[in-house]
């Protein structure tokens with residue numbers, strides 16, 4: 129039925145709703161559309177012939193309504209933007225509405241189609257509740273909490289007959305209805321089948337939004353993905369394996385309720401699997417029910433704090449104190465921090481330069497915390513700690529099935545995880561040339577192409593990188609891409625070695641307070657500490673004082689407690705030899721197992737890998 133007059137449509141609605149056999153009754157009387165028409169007539173008392181625009185909110189009202197949805201919209205936005213880009217050329221407008229059917233996010237299609245949506249007020253602030261607008265995609269999907277396609281003359285009000293909308297409801301991290309994702313088209317040439325396809329795409333995108341909302345909400349918890357017929361379920365649990373959250377599918381799959389979750393019920397009462405909590409990386413696991421029956425392959429992801437140091441959600445917008453504290457009273461650093469603060473709100477890349485252990489990582493975190501990105505993720509990657517193929521996958525992400533061994537649902541990659549925040553690339557001088565080219569492209573185009581992806585993902589990151597090498601020289605010699613080098617050093621900050629710092633004594637005092645709080649330094653110990661050149665910088669000083677705090681007798685650290693290897697102008701070889709021997713011994717003791725050796729040495733696995741690589745130590749792994 130291409131175009132119906134308003135009066136014919138009224139007669140049609142009445143005959144369908146009243147189940148009268150009539151030539152106009154072209155809609156199945158038991159269908160969801162017919163049921164909705166009945167609701168509109170009987171419960172909402174609406175008139176199918178009524179004309180007029182939808183209710184719209186003022187700017188202030190929109191802000192008020194959007195406030196409780198702020199986090200949900202933020203977490204769903206990357207997927208919404210993707211969906212809008214995919215459907216734009218097909219003429220669809222894309223919206224996210226809250227559970228009351230008020231549109232709070234809108235992306236219009238190209239110019240040729242956009243005017244129609246503007247004229248009909250299909251944009252942010254408009255309300256499409258079924259109780260006002262009658263049967264329509266948003267209102268009806270939200271009423272029924274089910275995806276729906278409302279094609280042209282299936283709308284209750286005749287005035288909406290030039291539109292088709294496909295809508296998927298969106299459920300929040302607790303499985304509650306949070307809103308719906310709507311796509312609307314006014315193209316006459318698009319058949320129902322085309323809209324059905326677009327609905328499937330929208331449902332899939334909405335499922336990914338729900339995943340992002342769940343992961344964002346439980347970013348400090350472990351997350352297990354459990355396969356299920358109605359889509360995979362997500363369960364969040366703490367370090368003691370107590371369940372702290374479950375999405376709608378996981379609740380349905382395992383019979384979890386709010387009450388059970390609030391009681392901190394043990395995960396093992398529902399699912400069991402083995403994984404290595406200490407590894408701090410995502411893992412594919414074999415899942416079993418509590419009674420041992422197999423549940424298939426699942427996936428376990430560690431808390432974001434372990435891999436990306438995500439700040440707390442209540443973190444203040446910007447905290448420059450840490451940066452000032454790190455600069456201390458060193459005039460050169462104080463100047464650098466001043467300059468950094470003056471460019472703080474810009475996204476200028478920063479290149480940190482300094483010897484090992486001077487505090488490049490803590491400085492990078494402080495730059496992030498002092499910036500206007502502080503509320504978003506700080507994501508760090510050590511380029512020297514991983515083989516090229518792993519950096520590629522970790523950094524740029526990949527689509528599902530992009531390569532053998534890839535995670536089933538693909539991986540967003542660290543660049544996308546850092547969207548809106550800061551990406552810290554440590555030991556950037558060790559980044560393989562092929563990846564330098566890809567990174568340069570990301571910085572230039574502000575988008576990333578995950579491996580196997582058909583389209584790029586837009587990203588907004590601030591890049592802070594660090595190196596102990598002379599990148600300028602490497603660029604001259606062709607060992608590092610010169611164009612990338614110039615991009616990285618929007619601002620270059622040289623972190624002085626501890627022996628060069630004007631405020632070295634302040635730092636020794638501060639670290640002594642932190643590492644050996646119950647001890648005082650004897651005069652001889654103080655003399656030794658303040659004269660020593662510290663080839664291992666802050667890290668070495670910390671280790672020396674930590675050890676001294678343990679061996680000191682009667683609360684006094686003497687020179688005998690200080691393990692300061694002799695320094696003959698160049699201490700690195702001695703220190704390096706001792707360190708190498710310690711690592712080789714730890715690896716030997718643990719049968720070449722890096723994870724266990726790292727634990728014994730109290731180093732992160734990544735740091736130990738980096739050292740193994742730098743020292744060219746052979747391992748069994």
Ligand SMILES: Nc1ncnc2c1ncn2[C@@H]1O[C@H](COP(=O)(O)OP(=O)(O)OP(=O)(O)O)[C@@H](O)[C@H]1O
Nearest residue numbers: 454483484485486487488489490491639666667670
């Ligand atoms: N200004 C400072 N005051 C006190 N401790 C510091 C300071 N800067 C860094 N540290 C400490 O020194 C240690 C090494 O810091 P960090 O890992 O940031 O150094 P790095 O330069 O990144 O080292 P690497 O080059 O080996 O990666 C950490 O324990 C850190 O807490």
